[in-house]
Amino acid sequence: MTKLKDIAARLGLSPATVSRALNGFPEVNEQTRQRVQAVARAMNYRPNQIAQKLVSGRSGMIGMILRSPVDVATDPSFFEVMAGLSSRLADYDMDLVFHASNAEDEVAPYRRLVAKATLDGFILNAPTVEDQRIQFLTAAGVPFVVHGRAGLGVPDYPFFDIDNAALARQSVALLHDLGHRRIAFLNGPANYAYAAQRLSGFQSALAARGLVTPTRFIRHDRLAEDYGQRAAATMLTDTAAPTAFLCASTLIAAGVLRAARKAGLSVPGDLSVIAHDDAIPQFRAVNFEPALTVTRAPIRDACGPLTDKMVRLLDGAQSSDLQTMVTADLIVRQSTGPVPVGQQGGWNETSVVAD
Amino acid sequence: MTKLKDIAARLGLSPATVSRALNGFPEVNEQTRQRVQAVARAMNYRPNQIAQKLVSGRSGMIGMILRSPVDVATDPSFFEVMAGLSSRLADYDMDLVFHASNAEDEVAPYRRLVAKATLDGFILNAPTVEDQRIQFLTAAGVPFVVHGRAGLGVPDYPFFDIDNAALARQSVALLHDLGHRRIAFLNGPANYAYAAQRLSGFQSALAARGLVTPTRFIRHDRLAEDYGQRAAATMLTDTAAPTAFLCASTLIAAGVLRAARKAGLSVPGDLSVIAHDDAIPQFRAVNFEPALTVTRAPIRDACGPLTDKMVRLLDGAQSSDLQTMVTADLIVRQSTGPVPVGQQGGWNETSVVAD
DNA sequence: TTGTAAGCGTTATCAT
């Protein structure tokens, strides 16, 4: 391993000058800089990050912790996000450190890693409504950035999120404009913040239009195909069955389409289906039969912003300057259409009570 | 952050003594050690890993690189393994650094990270028959440990693997003893070493018993349910259909069971199914209907050994002392039974040629 | 514009 001293010796310079030349300090002679850079390249010099870290006080390592059984099952995007983050961090010569927590205590690994003080910060995924990790890290004064956000309002930490409430509202608006009055909602697990946010948007959009959806037509579960199928199958047997389904993911929508097919219902003739699409490569909504109408916000778009926020946070930026909320695109395809004739009636308060 | 100097000052000792006391050097007075440890705990002292690393020349970081689209689809165990490894490494105060490579050049991230010289070594997953990464790291002289192994023989690097050839032989033996003569093999992707090894074991076991399986009954594809279903459905229409299926994973077996059901065949009455079971929580072979006969080797059992090997390798152990091959357990359940009467005939060479 | 020297927090080599 060539070090600063070696290349200094080779050029008859001091290590300090070499360091300055390599790090773009303005005062060094342009000639010397050229020579230094040339020799550095020739000797295949790489700064020793450990040494750099010792003096800078930073480790250049960002932690990301998987909630072990939970995330794998509920968050198919986890991988995608990790891959994106690691490559973005690499642009800053930073690394992503991976750990896993078990169900018993999701905060434990944070406690351990914070105590070791080896990491510069954490990136959190899939926050829950009252996220323990956020509370711990806030109290500990450790820098972190959240992919998503807890609660319904604007929190006081850096985050990147899509406007989940708006996305539900957009979907309801589209369906309502098509004449639908009985809209079911197959949401994600209730403890996740995004699900709470979407539910809130869904409810407020309904209320604004004088609609109502009985609680038996609002479900919370893992983003899986069989959930979609089973829930839809059940709901479609109802005497006042939904004419439209809003799905938390394309996977769930796939299940709904399957249930519709089995029930002999055509989409969008008899039934409209809309979903939120995280644009995960495995499940391309365009390829659905029929092509799926979606709200779309590619999850990989979050990686760049999250990384930038992390870096800026470590450089001392204010949390309030590191908050981004993007709105999802509404892409109308073939799975949504006008409400079938004779199905224009809505649910009413009594059916809510009756539930 | 309390440092060595602080606690030394507090006790009127030198940092050196404190370091020795904390690191269990035999020469320090037992009294002093007690005092030092007490104060260290009281002051909540944590050694600065960066500083330790600078002097030791080690980073304490092990790299693991995901082959981006490929691994996610083909290797559902990747997560499980990463989680296991990270927690085992934590026992040694080491961390797992995650990166992702894209399809274009799977070696690129290794090149980059090796150049940075930040990591102590790499753990490789799912080696292919002629693994580029192994070739590169070997040439570069960088420590690595492989989960699995390339090729059919014993390589010259540290690895932990199951005996894939033996596993295929065990399965064939069981089926053959039950009278089966027409055994199909739904293997994993052909480029993976484990698939090549299993194929080799499969072929040799057949040969040893004077059996033959035409190539159209040996398939290679992703470990997915629909692969199992489609392949089985096709094969079962053959005039000399297989009486038994050997599947590379429980997922594939699930597909085969589905195909059998659709074809009106009972398992194990009309058809026997055996699979290899990596014991991934999502797909519990016991819960299959009927419960699946499997060769079983929990993938998480590899994490401890892999970590130990890595640590010992870094401590200078010989590669040849760091090679483990375990045999899978054969667990006979309800999906295998005697060959149906009238189906005892085997395939012959001509049907191979005819293929 | 460049060099000298101190320091980041440890561990290891000498002394004592």
Added chain:
DNA sequence: ATGATAACGCTTACAA
């Protein structure tokens, strides 16, 4: 049994 002191490879005042 303990203490000085010198590393580890780099950055950064401060001097020149």
